[in-house]
Amino acid sequence: MNGFDKIAEIWDENLRRVYLAKQIFSAIEKKIELNSQMKVADIGTGTGLLLIQVLPLVGEIYGFDNSSQMLKMLEEKINKAELTNVKTCLFNADYDEFKQDDFDLFVSSMAFHHIENIDNLLAKIYNATSKGGKIAIADLEAEDGSFHSEPDDSIKHLGFDKQQFKAKLEKNGFSEVEVETIFSLERENKKFPIFLATAKK
Numbered sequence: 001m002n003g004f005d006k007i008a009e010i011w012d013e014n015l016r017r018v019y020l021a022k023q024i025f026s027a028i029e030k031k032i033e034l035n036s037q038m039k040v041a042d043i044g045t046g047t048g049l050l051l052i053q054v055l056p057l058v059g060e061i062y063g064f065d066n067s068s069q070m071l072k073m074l075e076e077k078i079n080k081a082e083l084t085n086v087k088t089c090l091f092n093a094d095y096d097e098f099k100q101d102d103f104d105l106f107v108s109s110m111a112f113h114h115i116e117n118i119d120n121l122l123a124k125i126y127n128a129t130s131k132g133g134k135i136a137i138a139d140l141e142a143e144d145g146s147f148h149s150e151p152d153d154s155i156k157h158l159g160f161d162k163q164q165f166k167a168k169l170e171k172n173g174f175s176e177v178e179v180e181t182i183f184s185l186e187r188e189n190k191k192f193p194i195f196l197a198t199a200k201k
């Protein structure tokens with residue numbers, strides 16, 4: 001059982017997370033024209049806080065995550081609402097390969113700082129994106145380690161420097177790269193800016 005498995009049942013009880021996922025969705029919607037033909041992948045989908053918002057506007061969506069318990073919570077939502085155009089995939093972004101190679105859009109919310117090898121993942125995403133397809137990745141900007149209240153093995157990066165993230169996307173072949181601050185989470189008089197990176201294959 002990994003750390004996210006242990007907190008999956010209470011993940012959605014934190015209203016700050018729910019609010020953040022709404023802010024991220026709203027920023028994505030402003031930058032990317034979603035349509036009912038799109039096949040979308042959500043990396044580190046968790047309980048689907050972002051996926052559930054994207055779903056009604058696209059053709060189908062796949063939620064990738066390496067926590068079976070987070071995916072179980074998402075599956076409960078899917079079953080309850082009898083959704084058919086969504087699939088969950090137990091997937092470790094550091095080791096596994098995408099079977100499908102034709103996603104029109106990759107999205108991700110607050111997951112990349114948990115993934116060790118970002119260059120490797122971006123290369124895999126590039127290969128799995130259709131020609132002209134897009135990506136929209138939101139995560140923490142560089143921080144001093146105080147975002148997570150306790151040390152945790154799952155934290156692989158203390159956020160990301162926006163310029164360095166942009167350079168990584170360009171290095172991995174993406175064009176029209178933009179990395180912008182979209183929102184700041186405020187906690188105990190500290191601000192934690194969140195960026196959205198968008199790009200095209």
Ligand SMILES: C[S@@+](CC[C@H](N)C(=O)[O-])C[C@H]1O[C@@H](n2cnc3c(N)ncnc32)[C@H](O)[C@@H]1O
Binds near residue numbers: 094
């Ligand atoms: C901070 S949570 C964000 C969940 C969701 N995107 C949201 O906004 O609520 C990070 C998610 O990434 C997943 N994750 C962490 N490392 C991963 C990896 N190596 N491969 C796939 N998923 C991973 C976790 O299981 C967790 O569900």
